[in-house]
Amino acid sequence: MIRVALVAPSPALRAGLRALLLSDDRIKIVDERNGWSDSLLEQNEADVVITTSASFASFPDRLVDSPPSAAILLLSDEPLNVRAWTRASRPAWGILPLDSSAEELIAAVYALSEGLIVGSPALMFPSEEETSARGPLTDREAEVLALLAKGLANKQIAAALGISEHTVKFHVSSIYSKLNVTNRTEAVREGLRSGWIAL
Numbered sequence: 001m002i003r004v005a006l007v008a009p010s011p012a013l014r015a016g017l018r019a020l021l022l023s024d025d026r027i028k029i030v031d032e033r034n035g036w037s038d039s040l041l042e043q044n045e046a047d048v049v050i051t052t053s054a055s056f057a058s059f060p061d062r063l064v065d066s067p068p069s070a071a072i073l074l075l076s077d078e079p080l081n082v083r084a085w086t087r088a089s090r091p092a093w094g095i096l097p098l099d100s101s102a103e104e105l106i107a108a109v110y111a112l113s114e115g116l117i118v119g120s121p122a123l124m125f126p127s128e129e130e131t132s133a134r135g136p137l138t139d140r141e142a143e144v145l146a147l148l149a150k151g152l153a154n155k156q157i158a159a160a161l162g163i164s165e166h167t168v169k170f171h172v173s174s175i176y177s178k179l180n181v182t183n184r185t186e187a188v189r190e191g192l193r194s195g196w197i198a199l
Contacts, residue, residue, distance in 0.1 A: 002113045005031035005046035005070065017050060020102040027109060046070040047113045050105075052098070071112035075100070076123070078138075094118035136178040142196055144171045149188045149197045 004027055006014045014032050021027045030045045049070045071092035092115045094108050111118045137145065140161075147157045154172070158165045176182060179190040191197040 002027050002109055003030040003045055003047045004028065004109060005033070005049045007033050007036060007049060007051040008075075009034050009052070013052065017105070020105055021050075021109065023102055024106045027106065048073060048109050050075065050109075052076065071115070073105075073108055073112055073118075078123075092116065095123045096120055097123065136194075137175065137196060141171050141175050141178070144168060145175055145187060145191045145196055148172070148175075148184050149191060 004021060006017050006029060008014050008017065011034075014034075018029055018032070021029065036051075047070055050073045052075050071094070073093070074095045075098050076095060077097050092112050094112055094117060096104060096108055096118075097120055100108075108118045143161060144157055147160055152160065154165050154168045158168045161168070172184075172187075175187055179187055179194070181187045181190055188197065
């Protein structure tokens with residue numbers, strides 16, 4: 001039996017995922033939540049946690065330093081920063097589009113339960129053409145970088161953008177990875193050099 005927890009903000013999405021997954025009698029849904037919480041991290045009931053990017057954006061800091069025992073499957077239509085994700089989660093993880101079929105979800109759950117990495121190549125390895133068109137930073141990451149350049153702390157950035165401090169830390173980690181830097185000073189210097197920060 002493979003135990004699965006669902007973490008998604010929408011009850012309808014959780015119900016849809018439940019219906020798709022329970023078509024396989026070797027999968028059991030052991031938990032359903034609308035967001036990450038400490039209790040989810042402390043419990044070891046699930047083998048695989050399926051979540052959406054909307055839920056994962058506000059994951060607790062402890063997920064970076066002490067990942068949950070379960071593998072994580074992210075459902076998102078946005079390409080993944082693989083290096084940042086590898087730092088933020090345990091080795092077994094995956095990413096699939098939101099419109100994945102029951103067969104794709106079930107196959108991913110089986111693979112993740114065996115400790116494998118799974119995912120859509122287009123989401124894991126966007127083409128160079130797509131990457132250059134998008135640029136290395138998302139719009140939100142560019143906003144965070146601009147506020148870093150002004151010397152704002154994470155709490156101040158969170159207040160300015162109306163997001164949680166956890167989300168700011170996630171964006172900062174992603175910025176470091178994308179710009180290949182290790183601290184704020186280097187990030188700001190690279191942001192200025194690359195034209196991400198306007199003087």
